[in-house]
Amino acid sequence: EFDRLGRHVILLEGGGAEFSQESQELYSGESHGVPLPYGLRGSRFRYFGGSTNCWGGGCGELDEEDFVSRDWVGLSGWPITKDDLRPWYKKAESFLNVTGPVSDPQGYANTFKTLPGLETKCLTPTPIVRFNVEFATDLKNSENIKLILGANCTDIVRLPDSNSVDHLIIKSFSGGESRVRGMAFVLACGGIENARILLNAYEQSENPLAINENTGRYFSDHPIAPCATILGYQNSNDQGDLDVTSIMEKSPGKSVPLPYYKLPFEIQKQHGVLNGVVQFIFTQAELTASASAAWRLRNWAKGNTATLKLDDVKAVLSDPLSVFKAISQRSDGRFRLAMRFQIEQSPNKSSRVELSSERDYFGLKKTKLNWQFSDIERKTVDVLNYYVAKIFAAEDLGLLKLDVSIQKNALSMPSDLRGGQHHSGATRMSVSPQLGVVDSDLKVFGLDNLFVTGSSVFPTNGWVNPTFSIIALSLRLTS
Numbered sequence: 001e002f003d004r005l006g007r008h009v010i011l012l013e014g015g016g017a018e019f020s021q022e023s024q025e026l027y028s029g030e031s032h033g034v035p036l037p038y039g040l041r042g043s044r045f046r047y048f049g050g051s052t053n054c055w056g057g058g059c060g061e062l063d064e065e066d067f068v069s070r071d072w073v074g075l076s077g078w079p080i081t082k083d084d085l086r087p088w089y090k091k092a093e094s095f096l097n098v099t100g101p102v103s104d105p106q107g108y109a110n111t112f113k114t115l116p117g118l119e120t121k122c123l124t125p126t127p128i129v130r131f132n133v134e135f136a137t138d139l140k141n142s143e144n145i146k147l148i149l150g151a152n153c154t155d156i157v158r159l160p161d162s163n164s165v166d167h168l169i170i171k172s173f174s175g176g177e178s179r180v181r182g183m184a185f186v187l188a189c190g191g192i193e194n195a196r197i198l199l200n201a202y203e204q205s206e207n208p209l210a211i212n213e214n215t216g217r218y219f220s221d222h223p224i225a226p227c228a229t230i231l232g233y234q235n236s237n238d239q240g241d242l243d244v245t246s247i248m249e250k251s252p253g254k255s256v257p258l259p260y261y262k263l264p265f266e267i268q269k270q271h272g273v274l275n276g277v278v279q280f281i282f283t284q285a286e287l288t289a290s291a292s293a294a295w296r297l298r299n300w301a302k303g304n305t306a307t308l309k310l311d312d313v314k315a316v317l318s319d320p321l322s323v324f325k326a327i328s329q330r331s332d333g334r335f336r337l338a339m340r341f342q343i344e345q346s347p348n349k350s351s352r353v354e355l356s357s358e359r360d361y362f363g364l365k366k367t368k369l370n371w372q373f374s375d376i377e378r379k380t381v382d383v384l385n386y387y388v389a390k391i392f393a394a395e396d397l398g399l400l401k402l403d404v405s406i407q408k409n410a411l412s413m414p415s416d417l418r419g420g421q422h423h424s425g426a427t428r429m430s431v432s433p434q435l436g437v438v439d440s441d442l443k444v445f446g447l448d449n450l451f452v453t454g455s456s457v458f459p460t461n462g463w464v465n466p467t468f469s470i471i472a473l474s475l476r477l478t479s
Helices: 021-027 050-054 082-095 137-140 193-203 244-249 264-270 289-301 311-320 320-331 374-394 404-408 469-475
Strands: 009-013 027-032 119-126 145-149 152-158 164-171 176-183 185-187 224-229 258-262 276-285 336-343 351-357 366-373 399-402 450-452
Touching: 021 311, 027 351, 082 469, 137 145, 152 193, 185 193, 224 276, 224 374, 244 258, 244 276, 264 374, 276 374, 336 374, 366 450, 374 399, 399 404
Parallel strands: 009 145, 027 366, 185 450
Antiparallel strands: 119 258, 152 164, 164 176, 224 336, 224 399, 258 276, 276 336, 351 366
16 A cells, blocks of 8 residues: 555565475463463464465454453443544555455354344455465566565664654674665554564664563453354255355355354443354364363473462372373264354453563564463353353254363353464553553554554454455554
8 A cells, every 4th residue: 555655665574485494483472371272473474475375265354342441341342443444454455455244243143143133244254365475476576566585574663752752673684784774664564563562672772762561461362162062953044054164165276255143232232241152163072171171281381371389180090091092083074063153351450461581593582472261251151152152042053061171160261262363452552651561553652653553463362364355454554
């Protein structure tokens, strides 16, 4: 978009043209609290094209309620409305060559089964997925854009006694070092790395950035996990497919819209819960208590969490046969029709990106992530289970059998939890520096020419996968 407007841009990519272990290692770090299932290093890609190299291509708009303040969700509400973003969503559709209705399943009504009492939603696929492939020629041929690969930003230096960034320090793995100057600077480095770069810049010696205490705080992701098995499913009125597995099998090798069933806003408000959806999918057998313990030990061994619990060791040793059986079932294709939830996360100040004492190849402090939940996330899962079970019973569709991890622990999230690799919130957008890091124009509070874009600016993350909204916000930034 800057190219179309005739603006001159230097595009700095820390990674190379292809994946390398050397570059990817810069994403490693410490993980505390709830472990990211793929760890810090495995949740994103650090080479040309970024995490579009592992993007599924599903496009969806955030819901109206995601932008408003809700009295039962602390610090909810964006400083912009959905109406402010609508024209940029339309522009994102054009940019990604999306032809179907985004988020709105009306064009697929004959494909999806409807469930009375739940709103049917979808993510619409784009044919433009791997940005390094899709836009390499455009970047190469542009007279306005200069792409520099292997350009690792190691410092953001402001002018003395001013609120303006003067230059960036960039370094390469081969030992090269340069300064990059410009009128304005945009960080677009991902939901975790945006915060890490700012935090490291604050600790540098040459005219360090003055950042506020919210930088790195309010980290969120989408809690996603199977939570129940559907028993005796009866598709009595033959209105279309309920489970995403059947839909994908009918279009092998193609990206197709997939249904999500959303808890209506009035029900969210009535019960004081978060925005969330469920999907129905044929998936692995549920984890037993001992297999769940083995899963947590695996996360610890892979460095995805810093905590080793003695109770988990005891659980595995006390029932190794169950662990072996669970692993076997998950690898030999024994499936169940499961209900899986995907919900937003409430803003939580203690859930944060910090700096570790360990340093990376360039001397920058690595990430220390502490992903935390509040009580409202589990309450949302419980309401979804209850509400969907009631609908299935009324429609004579079958019964929901809650997973053991849901039944036996009424407070925590399921042991089979995984994040969506949708890191959000650590440089949140707000009306003031007391509540966030960037303003409604994505400009860092207290600085005149430093901007941030990406899901790290989301004040709340809704239930929808974030990439489509990231693109809409980034296009809005060019205006």
